[in-house]
Amino acid sequence: MEEQIDTPTRIEHPGECLSLLEGLCQPGGAALLFAAQPGQPHPVVLMELDPEEGLVIDISATPELAGRIERNDPFHLCGQVDGAMLRTPSLNVLGRCEAAGRVQFLCAYPQWLDLLHRRSSYRAELHSDMLVVVELHLHGGEQVLRGRLVNLSLGGCLVELPAREAVRLEGPQVLDRLVLGFPGGQRLEVPARVCHMHGELDWQSMRFGCQFLGISGDQERRLWLYVREIEREKARASHNGNRALQPSALFIQRAPLTQALPAGGNPLPGSSIGRRLGRVAAYLDTQLIKLRHGAAVDSRQLSRHSDLLLELLATDRDSLLFAVLHQPGEPLLVQHGIALAVRMADMAQARNLPRQATKAIVAAALVHDLGKALLPVELRLARHLDAGQRLAFGSHVGLLRERLDSCKWLAGPVLDAVVGAINERLDGSGYPQAAPAERLGELARMATVIDVVDAMSRPRADRPPQPIDAIYRHLLASTGQFDPQWSQRYIRHFGLIPVGSLVRFGSGQLAWVRRLDREGQVGQVQLTASPALDPRGSGPLLSDAELSGLGPIESIVLPELA
Template sequence: MELNTQERPRQVEITDAAHIADVVDSLGNATHSLTVTLDNAPTAFPVRLSVVDPERRQLTLTLTDAQSLNAAEIGEQALTLRAESLSDTLHFKNLAPLDVCRDGDCLTIECRLPRALYTTSKRRSLRIPFIQGMHTRAYAAVLPTQPPVAGELRNLSAGGCLMEVPFADSPFFKVGDTLPTVGFEFPNGEKFIASGTVRHVGPAGRTHNAAVGIAFHNLSPERQNRLVHYVNEAEHEAAYRSGHGGRLARPSPLFQTPLRSRRQAQRQRDLTESTPLVRTLREVARQLHITLLALKNDQPISSDAMLGCADTLLRLLTQRRQQCLYALACLGSEPQWIQHSINVAAKLGDLMLAEPEYASRARAAVAAALLHDMGKVLLLDESLHSLEGALDDAQRERLREHVVLLLDRLAPLEGIDTSLRHNIIGCINERLDGSGYPHGYRAESLSAIARMAAVVDVLDAMTRPRGDRPAKTAIEAYRYLYNRPDRFDKHWVTRYVQRHGFYPIGSLVRFSHGYLAWVMELDESGQPCRVRVVRNTSRSELAMNHILSRVDFGQLGQVNKLVRPEAYRLAPF
């Protein structure tokens, strides 16, 4: 392991006999790596502390790998015991041997307790990375009324740690925030709990996680010592796994996992998403998370990144439209606001591509639509801790602030047409009769693109469950909008239905023989022609996963109706 040596270590001499005895006794808890040298010789031999007798002021050391040493000669030399930890180095000089015995390759040496102890502090900022295989669960309590955010420990030092959390939980962390509880649990079950402060937040490489840097504070002496022990053990484990630790490297008991747990973790890692295009869409989701982190922490965002995401969606819609629409329904691992944003952006782009008058503006419109709901996530705090649960009147009213907040944060952004930002982000929640927000615009103030975006937005929102209501089927949502021409532009409702049909791709349908299936493709008349069969309601205990084309539909019967996936706890992936 590398040690940052920009700061010159400071050595302190301690001569208090009782304190020295306590320190020597504490070396038996394996928080230090122990070596001895003979007189001032450069060779250091690994050693174990076998016995400490404070009353007799004696200690017993066992030297390992001591083939080259002569027991008689050791008895005539002064020894130096060196105890190395992550936070300090201890030197016990001039230990006088009282008795030396050989047992094979080992030597047992009885010594008097030293009269002086020299301690050298290391840099507090030295961090031990948790390399592959060093899985350690971590958590942080962010909001008092909410469960802690769970993640993985990525590095550890005597002053803090780096925690990796899913992007879905990253909006709860902001630089400078105090975390009342930060904890981690090693594979063997040992735990550490402290409080801390968020120092930095950012994307964790190319993963779908965020890296949160945390500084510990208000640690008691006992917890400081325990932390040093854990960091030291992590250093040993990392050196052992990397093969760079030499003779002192050893596996740490902290990272020993029961065999059953290891097998279960491997099975979980073996589960991969096989649905085409989902991985591509998750990269778009990842970019949205990164953009949100930047906005949350008052950092600039990239219009090029958003336009690149728009290009990705438009390319998929142009080249593999039906597969793309099905993949949009397979983002269940993402938070609802991400799923909604990507779906609205893609389906708005799909509608614009089908309209020659608007196709040329689809790229900027899709980029703006990807951002349109981000202001809601920026509002999350102690009084509004979730967007997915039931909200009271005050919380719903506060959410209406998200449009103005987001437009204000995006004001410096260049590269995305400002008029489209106004029409989509600013007007997607407005209604023709003036009942929308934030400005209560009426029909004459709303452009065709704003009306189109409002239809796409509401249809997607209504087909998702919310804390205060269940999801509607596509047909129920169509009927709701079509019967309210005073609020929603009937032309765009009709055009949307024509593009997606009464059995939209990604919806769950029931066949007359009792089979439930996800719609994967439609024919030219808007009827399902390829489905994923997942259940037979007459034998609901049997799990199914069969992709069938129309030629095989005879065994399923006729398509009866759309059904709500939540009623059967089913997902399209």
């Protein structure tokens, strides 16, 4: 698009004119131009402005202009306001002002202003309370990411996405379409592509620059209208509505657009555990994105979120064990890392490991699989791997270790066990080293058991999720691959029917297991009418003697995936 100043926009509304003129009152904001010399600006100061009294212009820095002004040589004021060129019409001089040591003139207040933007590059910035929803339709139309508009120009826009949405972007890519949705109901679809990552906000949100591709003349006209209306709304809001400027039709809300934005956190009802766990997930989402863009693992943030996870475990163990099984919308790498970290910490604490050692285990578990995000997409999504592909797949361990160099506080033996050896097997059939049993220590053996339990409970490209009883049978039958002592310890520690399981009672009632008693038996459940977790539809909690009315537990049910 050619870089040129477009036809000026005529501003006639008194409130908007006053807001714009106030921008010329800043030091160095105004210049005086004579009609006979339009290319020679003279610096002046706009001292006062009042729609009833007029404008007071101070030319003390250029007193030689006084004669020309008194001879009524036509002139106007101009200056930059919010990235645009503002110009008044020719001003009528009402008289010279009396000001000791100053040269000032009173001019009639202008009835209109001209505003000139460099249209192709001008970006209108939105205030935080100006919610415009942006939909990014990924190639193929199967996924739609929703975020908020940060700024808008004719050439593109900046979009803020929650981390859990942003993590689904693989990098720069062409979109099927980008859709702008304003509170007033106006929508515009344009072809676009994601160009670059702009940065993260407190590890909870990410910003991405998007470029519009081949927009039509009508789309360009509408985009320019939106840019102007955003600026108009900002001018109105900057004075708290005290000016007589009416709200822009774009921002008169007709529908609760906030519902269109994805809700953050975990759907655990009645507890802050889920929301705080969502902060850990958002950190991992953002870390995944930054890894794809060449960054290392952030040592400080990994330490901070490992502490947070340990704090949650100490606050409400059962609620946390329940929450890690239900993190809809999060990438499987993130869900798996969090679940592994929580269970490893729980077992480590049960064996009285020091807190710093447990924290290192948590940290290593959180990120242990993130190297998979650095593999080619076709390798990550492949249903079956040949020998060469299996070797290439195993490289994710080394890719992640390279990005952990800055985490000096992480003990090397912990990294070796949890990141390096978690995919090894006692019979040497694992990866990346095909390490035999004698090279696998106790921590690695514990990690492999916990890892496979959670991995088998989640869907994979080549198989559906497995029920916990089938997973336990697999562990106990695979003594050549998994340490039988750690398999039995895991089952005793978390129970035959662990917290988070969905069970069906003899009465036909479905319920979520929320707590086990000291003997490892189901001690509390939450009734549900659906095999999909829905906090709004969750039933009452029943404990101890209240459970007897439901009859015996008939089966463990695989939950429906959200």
